[in-house]
Amino acid sequence: MRVVLQRVSKCAVEINGEVYSSIKDGFLLLLGVKNGDTEADAVKLAKKISGLRIFTDENDKMNLSLADVNGSVIVVSNFTLYADCSHGRRPSFINAARPEISNPLYEFFCEELRKNGVNDVQTGEFGADMKVELLNDGPVTLVIDSEDLA
DSSP states (O other), rough: EEEEEEEEEEEEETTTTEEEEEEEEEEEEEOBBBBBBOOHHHHHHHHHHHHOOOEETTSSOOOOTTTTTTTTEEEEOOGGGGGGGOOOOOBBBBOOOHHHHHHHHHHHHHHHHHHOOOSSEEEOOOOOOOOEEEEEEEEEEEEEEGGGOO
């Protein structure tokens, strides 16, 4: 599993011209699921993300976690994170897991965030055409792969 994490001051997901979800201070998580990913990957990733200390403290140092700032999360499924652009000009998505695998893992990941103390976990709609608007705070953007976590 791969996450592109952006620390945001605000974020909203719009579907069919309507706001589907929105948050203030927290994370926008773009989540990609690849073939072979498992619930164990989701557990590791959710634990890592929920504990990351990337909010600034009173000394302007990245030292606070989501829980410390009562932050929120929006998780958006994003199969394009596993695009293979190595050949030609049209990306291949052969490494991205099919919806029957990736959707349950997406939902499981969101539940794991809640189990790890993230009180406000919002989502996009799996498979929908979404418009995501955000104000990146910092900017702070991290790419985290579950296979790189201990």
